[in-house]
Amino acid sequence: MAKRWLNRHALRGLVSIVAFVVLWELVVVLKLPYLKFLPLPGQVAASLGQSIASSAYWQDWELSLGRILVGFLAAQALGITLGLAMGISRTARRFVFPIFEVLRPIPPIAWIPLAIIFWPTTSLTIYFLVFTGSFFIVALNVLDGVKSVDQSLVRAAYSLGAKPRDVFWRIMLPATLPYVLTGATVGMGVTWNVLIAAEMVTSAGQSGLGGMTWAAYTNGVLPVIVVGMLSIGVAGYLSSALIRFLGERFMPWRRRI
Amino acid sequence: MGLHMKRWTVNPETWGAVVSILGFVLLWYILTAVLKLPRFDKLPNPVAVFSAWLSPHPQFGLSIFTRGYYLDILYSVGRVLAAFVLATVLGVGLGLLMGWSRVFFDYSFPLVETLRPIPPIAWIPLAVLVLPTAELGVIFITFIAAFFATVLNTLLGVRSIDEVYFRAASCLGSRPRDVFWNVVVPGALPAIFTGLQVAMGIAWISLVAGEMIAGQRGLGYLIYEDYSNLQFVNIVIGMATLGLLGYGSSALVRMLGRRLMAWEGRRRGGAMA
Amino acid sequence: MSAGGALSIRQVTKVYDPEGVHVVAVDNCSLEVASGEFLVVVGPSGCGKTTLLNVIAGFEELSEGEIRLDEGPLALPGKQVGPGAERIVVFQNGALFPWKTVLENIAYGPVVQRRMAKNEAQRSARELLRQVGLEGIEESYPAELSSGVQRRVEILRALINEPRVVLLDEPFRGLDAVAKSVMHQFLLDMFERTRCTMYFITHDLDEAIFLADRVVVMTTRPARVKLELSIDLPRPRDHRVLGTERFLKLKQAALEAVHEEALKAFQAGERELA
Numbered sequence: 001m002a003k004r005w006l007n008r009h010a011l012r013g014l015v016s017i018v019a020f021v022v023l024w025e026l027v028v029v030l031k032l033p034y035l036k037f038l039p040l041p042g043q044v045a046a047s048l049g050q051s052i053a054s055s056a057y058w059q060d061w062e063l064s065l066g067r068i069l070v071g072f073l074a075a076q077a078l079g080i081t082l083g084l085a086m087g088i089s090r091t092a093r094r095f096v097f098p099i100f101e102v103l104r105p106i107p108p109i110a111w112i113p114l115a116i117i118f119w120p121t122t123s124l125t126i127y128f129l130v131f132t133g134s135f136f137i138v139a140l141n142v143l144d145g146v147k148s149v150d151q152s153l154v155r156a157a158y159s160l161g162a163k164p165r166d167v168f169w170r171i172m173l174p175a176t177l178p179y180v181l182t183g184a185t186v187g188m189g190v191t192w193n194v195l196i197a198a199e200m201v202t203s204a205g206q207s208g209l210g211g212m213t214w215a216a217y218t219n220g221v222l223p224v225i226v227v228g229m230l231s232i233g234v235a236g237y238l239s240s241a242l243i244r245f246l247g248e249r250f251m252p253w254r255r256r257i
Numbered sequence: 258m259g260l261h262m263k264r265w266t267v268n269p270e271t272w273g274a275v276v277s278i279l280g281f282v283l284l285w286y287i288l289t290a291v292l293k294l295p296r297f298d299k300l301p302n303p304v305a306v307f308s309a310w311l312s313p314h315p316q317f318g319l320s321i322f323t324r325g326y327y328l329d330i331l332y333s334v335g336r337v338l339a340a341f342v343l344a345t346v347l348g349v350g351l352g353l354l355m356g357w358s359r360v361f362f363d364y365s366f367p368l369v370e371t372l373r374p375i376p377p378i379a380w381i382p383l384a385v386l387v388l389p390t391a392e393l394g395v396i397f398i399t400f401i402a403a404f405f406a407t408v409l410n411t412l413l414g415v416r417s418i419d420e421v422y423f424r425a426a427s428c429l430g431s432r433p434r435d436v437f438w439n440v441v442v443p444g445a446l447p448a449i450f451t452g453l454q455v456a457m458g459i460a461w462i463s464l465v466a467g468e469m470i471a472g473q474r475g476l477g478y479l480i481y482e483d484y485s486n487l488q489f490v491n492i493v494i495g496m497a498t499l500g501l502l503g504y505g506s507s508a509l510v511r512m513l514g515r516r517l518m519a520w521e522g523r524r525r526g527g528a529m530a
Numbered sequence: 531m532s533a534g535g536a537l538s539i540r541q542v543t544k545v546y547d548p549e550g551v552h553v554v555a556v557d558n559c560s561l562e563v564a565s566g567e568f569l570v571v572v573g574p575s576g577c578g579k580t581t582l583l584n585v586i587a588g589f590e591e592l593s594e595g596e597i598r599l600d601e602g603p604l605a606l607p608g609k610q611v612g613p614g615a616e617r618i619v620v621f622q623n624g625a626l627f628p629w630k631t632v633l634e635n636i637a638y639g640p641v642v643q644r645r646m647a648k649n650e651a652q653r654s655a656r657e658l659l660r661q662v663g664l665e666g667i668e669e670s671y672p673a674e675l676s677s678g679v680q681r682r683v684e685i686l687r688a689l690i691n692e693p694r695v696v697l698l699d700e701p702f703r704g705l706d707a708v709a710k711s712v713m714h715q716f717l718l719d720m721f722e723r724t725r726c727t728m729y730f731i732t733h734d735l736d737e738a739i740f741l742a743d744r745v746v747v748m749t750t751r752p753a754r755v756k757l758e759l760s761i762d763l764p765r766p767r768d769h770r771v772l773g774t775e776r777f778l779k780l781k782q783a784a785l786e787a788v789h790e791e792a793l794k795a796f797q798a799g800e801r802e803l804a
Contacts, residue, residue: 013367094273
């Protein structure tokens with residue numbers, strides 16, 4: 001398979017992407033209603049070139065990635081801890097889970113106004129929103145993971161003389177890891193949505209990839225809007241790919257399936 | 258099981274739930290209204306929220322007795338419904354075709370995978386500028402959000418169908434069309450409904466963002482407007498309403514799924530033997 | 531009920547060649563199955579007997595040789611008649627559609643072949659269930675039934691189409707001894723009633739001899755015919771036949787051949803591991 005990467009299937013994919021770009025060009029050139037307002041692919045490419053050459057563009061990247069990193073890691077740390085606690089302790093589950101069920105259905109983006117009111121700085125506001133975007137998903141996935149642990153494994157470990165601590169580190173944790181990965185994957189998708197919305201709403205001038213796209217919108221510079229979208233797409237894709245990579249690295253037993 | 262159901266009032270789970278939710282509200286009250294800790298004193302307290310929500314003459318003009326409240330709900334629900342139905346029809350259709358035909362998959366999948374990583378919310382500026390009305394822009398981004406989740410799960414659903422059902426169908430004399438309707442569609446249905454659940458969640462997220470940024474009316478618009486007008490109590494009412502609607506719509510999708518997949522619920526249990 | 535069903539397998543070879551790994555699953559195998567015969571194929575696991583069945587069914591192509599059904603060609607190299615309702619497969623782990631009721635499952639074939647209207651097909655499915663004493667489960671989903679009942683329903687789903695050959699791929703694997711003996715009686719009843727050709731794969735020798743007109747023992751991979759054993763036990767048969775001297779004698783003969791092949795397969799496995 002590896003010997004011909006440009007096989008029939010890949011070729012078809014290439015054809016469809018090229019066709020998409022050509023179609024895009026055509027709807028603008030032919031001045032189809034509404035779609036004629038789209039920027040031309042060439043304009044977007046030129047604008048992308050300018051962005052890459054400017055340092056402001058890379059500062060936006062840095063700002064957005066930093067926010068994702070802080071908020072997302074906080075959500076992982078707290079979500080995994082709480083998920084494990086709920087999974088292991090019945091009391092914890094009884095008292096924490098109902099609150100989860102009440103808060104979880106509120107779309108994370110609906111927290112934006114309250115977060116702005118509560119947190120003293122824009123950075124803290126955005127960290128909190130990014131955190132909210134994935135916290136519940138992570139915790140609930142971990143809880144599912146602990147529940148799914150095969151009880152015969154636990155019994156086998158105890159009958160071999162394991163202590164509760166060993167059972168936790170050697171069985172619970174590895175068995176939960178795939179669920180942590182699922183939670184992280186899904187959570188990352190929502191997180192980028194929340195970040196972009198937060199950056200758009202709170203943007204005061206220079207403020208991450210979402211803020212950059214928003215500034216282009218208020219100034220009516222369409223090619224830059226598309227550059228912003230593409231950049232956000234690439235950033236989201238890279239973060240998902242990173243999670244996938246880490247998952248394979250830490251769960252070698254899942255790689256060959 | 259019957260025993261537990263009869264004693265549900267003293268069920269420790271129910272008891273724990275009541276205690277924990279009351280505890281949460283109490284904590285919220287103490288932090289915001291009694292101790293008035295810095296920053297917390299800016300947040301509305303639960304008593305103010307609930308009394309406004311249930312008041313016939315609310316101070317900030319929003320309660321279950323005001324017409325505007327229901328109008329905002331109606332706008333939001335209408336937008337989600339339109340986007341969700343469109344996403345379901347197109348997403349399930351496309352996903353089934355992608356799983357069904359290798360050629361169609363080859364042409365469409367790379368395009369889907371190129372566009373999918375762009376968060377729906379990043380589409381807002383473009384959608385608002387290009388589409389004729391902001392209304393369409395909001396529905397469009399809600400649609401985009403639900404669409405990709407539906408396509409992908411449907412595709413995975415078709416891929417997960419055991420080869421043996423295709424073989425059985427073909428040796429019983431099925432034509433491709435019969436296989437599609439009798440194997441591909443029902444076989445993918447469980448995964449399709451998983452996808453629709455996810456899609457419903459993301460649809461509400463995108464809707465709120467869309468309404469906040471570009472909308473006229475709707476609950477997302479409401480909470481952002483009330484933020485600008487410093488009517489913070491209304492923000493919490495709006496959030497709670499969004500939570501209820503989100504929860505209700507997921508439950509509805511789940512119920513519909515159970516209806517359509519009767520075979521999933523009626524597995525042979527030990528009790529039957 | 532059914533006419534024809536003579537299966538002719540002539541010098542069939544099946545080679546798998548993924549990524550240049552040359553695996554011969556079936557090697558120059560010839561076998562004649564007469565119309566209305568109950569043939570049982572026995573061989574060690576992974577010997578290629580399922581591959582041969584898949585080629586007959588039309589799921590896979592053969593590499594060399596030919597297969598004919600009542601003199602009509604089914605498979606030649608590069609020319610394969612796809613799966614069809616004249617040779618229906620009963621699968622190893624069961625393949626009733628989980629999303630269809632028992633009635634819908636049985637009526638499926640005649641409806642998609644446009645032989646019957648839906649009503650008519652369901653009526654004859656109901657009748658069929660009644661004849662075999664399985665009424666009352668028409669509206670159940672497969673998951674609600676025991677695996678023994680599931681297998682019987684799957685056999686009925688095949689037979690309602692009046693196939694010329696039924697291809698059974700270890701259909702009773704995993705059933706307990708009691709369920710298995712019920713299934714054997716059921717299958718023999720069905721065979722007496724329809725007289726369509728049965729091509730049955732198993733590695734259970736008791737099962738093979740109890741059911742068959744003829745038992746064929748396959749060699750370990752690549753599959754070839756090692757031994758043909760004509761089973762001259764009188765029909766109709768019931769469980770008492772299992773204790774007869776004739777039965778034991780036939781079993782002894784088959785056992786010799788199977789044991790030899792199993793040993794070979796075991797050693798081959800050891801070599802592959804080493």
